[in-house]
Structures are given as structure tokens and as C-alpha cells.
Amino acid sequence: AAHRAEDAYAYDEAVTHYRRALEASRYLDPPDASASLGLTVRLGAALHHRGDPQGLPMLLDAARRARDAGDDDALVRAATAIPQFGAVGFVDAMPEGRVVTEAALAALGPEPSPDRARLLMDLAAHWLFLSVDEALRLAGRAEAIARDLDDREVLGAVLLSARHLLSHPAHLDERVRIGVELVELGRELGRLAMTLGGLHALGGAQLERGDVGAWRATFDRMIAALGEHSLAFFRVQTINHRANRAFLAGDLAAAESIVAETVPLSVGMGAGRVFAESATVGNRRLQGREAELIPRFAWYRCTLAALQARSGREDAARATLLRLRDEGFPIRKIYPWAVAVTDLAEAAEVVGDRDVAEHVLAVAGPYAGRIAVSGPHPNRPFDQALAQAA
Numbered sequence: 001a002a003h004r005a006e007d008a009y010a011y012d013e014a015v016t017h018y019r020r021a022l023e024a025s026r027y028l029d030p031p032d033a034s035a036s037l038g039l040t041v042r043l044g045a046a047l048h049h050r051g052d053p054q055g056l057p058m059l060l061d062a063a064r065r066a067r068d069a070g071d072d073d074a075l076v077r078a079a080t081a082i083p084q085f086g087a088v089g090f091v092d093a094m095p096e097g098r099v100v101t102e103a104a105l106a107a108l109g110p111e112p113s114p115d116r117a118r119l120l121m122d123l124a125a126h127w128l129f130l131s132v133d134e135a136l137r138l139a140g141r142a143e144a145i146a147r148d149l150d151d152r153e154v155l156g157a158v159l160l161s162a163r164h165l166l167s168h169p170a171h172l173d174e175r176v177r178i179g180v181e182l183v184e185l186g187r188e189l190g191r192l193a194m195t196l197g198g199l200h201a202l203g204g205a206q207l208e209r210g211d212v213g214a215w216r217a218t219f220d221r222m223i224a225a226l227g228e229h230s231l232a233f234f235r236v237q238t239i240n241h242r243a244n245r246a247f248l249a250g251d252l253a254a255a256e257s258i259v260a261e262t263v264p265l266s267v268g269m270g271a272g273r274v275f276a277e278s279a280t281v282g283n284r285r286l287q288g289r290e291a292e293l294i295p296r297f298a299w300y301r302c303t304l305a306a307l308q309a310r311s312g313r314e315d316a317a318r319a320t321l322l323r324l325r326d327e328g329f330p331i332r333k334i335y336p337w338a339v340a341v342t343d344l345a346e347a348a349e350v351v352g353d354r355d356v357a358e359h360v361l362a363v364a365g366p367y368a369g370r371i372a373v374s375g376p377h378p379n380r381p382f383d384q385a386l387a388q389a390a
Contacts, residue, residue, distance in 0.1 A: 302340035
């Protein structure tokens, strides 16, 4: 019953059945530790995917127990359940999850298989926080295995994750390809998550291109398809979309009120406050309240330089830019890349740093005419940043 509920994305029902099954397993005579561990993994996965904060810790603990017990099946199942429909970590690396994924791959061995394709793609998602090039290499291997296996279910699972690895503006056409294929796979296989993932990828690309009408229409399709299903990851995306609509309409108070609804779900699924914080940053910039953000963004130096410059701390901004320039502007080519580069333009204009401005013109020039999107939030047009740098 739990499997059927989970297959229909009815995670609330699945959790109820898995808990009853786990309780029943305690009365088995003789005890069956493997059955209990397997049910714990499945319960953790269902909790995780409905956005319950108990889910991820339960999965990580079950994975450790599986490794200690030599239960490779439970270890692989736990590892493949850690991502949220392909998303891992969101903002920061998840070293515990990467260890679990690497252990599961070692347990599988080198032969091509559906689980190996999934786990290689999961490992690629973990590597995105360490080396984008290595992440893309692993993702290529995973997709090649999935296509060689000619398994449409596996291919869909792999592509759900691949779309997160290609957030840099240079990969926009590749994201569109994946979005189109996911929508088709979702229709063919009756897999709602694939349909939603495909629409999410296509809607994001449309916003980045500045086609706001198409973006709204695609997300309307996504919202209708999601309905009342308890898929936390996609529920958060639809709430965030409503907040972005309010932002683009100029209603910043409504945008902040709406995006606050994401917090319980995003925290529960391991994404922290990333959606709410991203919207807050966009709002404070338009409100001229950058100084409020400095204590919260010291970790993100391109944004810090812009905040320092616009709040009158020009010497501090020059020092931050100097360090970034000396390090060769080490901006990872993942979701925050676009906002980082446009913030560099902001800082360069205010303090008059020609070297930084030239760097912005060189790296952002190919994306003229697009919107710089930082994952969950539409930042501002690349053309505005290019004008500042010029």
C-alpha cells in the first residue's frame, strides 16, 4: 500500500503505511534487521520528499547503519533517496550525502546498471559544489549509461538531476532540450515528477530569455499539474513563482509575504531559507537598504562588494574587489553565477574599478538581452550590468 501511495506521490499516505509496517516488523520472530532497515529507508525517503525535516537525518542515519551491516540494497536505496528530484545541497555542499553516494557506488561495482546511472548523476550533483567540470563529466557518464540501457525510467531520473547542473547561462539551450524531453517522458510514463521537472526547466529558461509571458504560462501549467500532490520541492517552486510575479509587478511587500510561505518546506527538505533570502536580497537592493544585508552576506564576496559600494563603504568594496581580482574571479558556474557577475558590475561602477568592469564585459557580454537569474529569483537584465561596466 505504501509503495502504491508513493508511486502516486501521495507521500502523506505512504508515510502512514510505512510507519505501520515498521511497527509490525518489530514483532517478527525471529527478528529481521534487514526488513526493518529497508522500511526505515523507505519511511525516511517519503518524509524527505514531502518536506518533513525528519526525513533527511533518518536517511543519513539509515545509510550509516546499512554500511555497518553490509546491507548494500539498503545503502543504495538510501543514497538514491537523498536528492530532492535531482537537487542536492541547494546552497552548500552536503559532505555526508556525498560519502553515502560514493559508498553506494563502490558497493555496486563498475558494471552499467540503472542504479549506477542514478548514483553517478547524484555524485555529479554533489561535485557541483567542488568542481563544475568534474560534475559535468560525471553527468555525461550517467546520461550515456541511461541511454545505452534504453530504460526510459532511468533516463528520466537522470535528466531530473542533469537540469540542475546546467544553470550557467552558457547551457540555456541544453536546459531547454532536457526540459522538452522530461515533459515528453512524463507524458509517456505517467510520471508527474518528470513532467513538473521539465516544465520547471522550460519556465526558468523562458524567464532568463526575458519572455515573461511564456514563463507565466508554463508555470500555470506546472501549478495545474501539481494540484494537491505533496511534492515539497515542486510546491516550493510554485510558491516562489507567485512571489516572483509580485516582485516583477513592483509589489515588494507581497513578494516577501508570499515567499515566506516557502520556509517550512524548504527547511524541511534541506534547502534552508534559500528562496526567502534570495527574494529579500532583490527587494533590499530596490529599496536602497543594502547596509542591512552586509552581515548576512559576508560569505558571498561579489554581492558583498556591491553592498559595501552602494552603502558608502567604498574602501571596503575596493579591498573586496582587489582580493577577487587577485584570485582570478573564482565564481563557480552554477546558479549564483549570474547575480555574482552583475553585482561585480555594480561594485565596479560605484568605485570606478576598470579592471573589474573589463572582466564583467568579457564574461557577461555573450548574454546581452537576457535576464540574470540567480536560481529562485529574477535578478535584473544583463544589459543593465553591461551598461554599468561600460
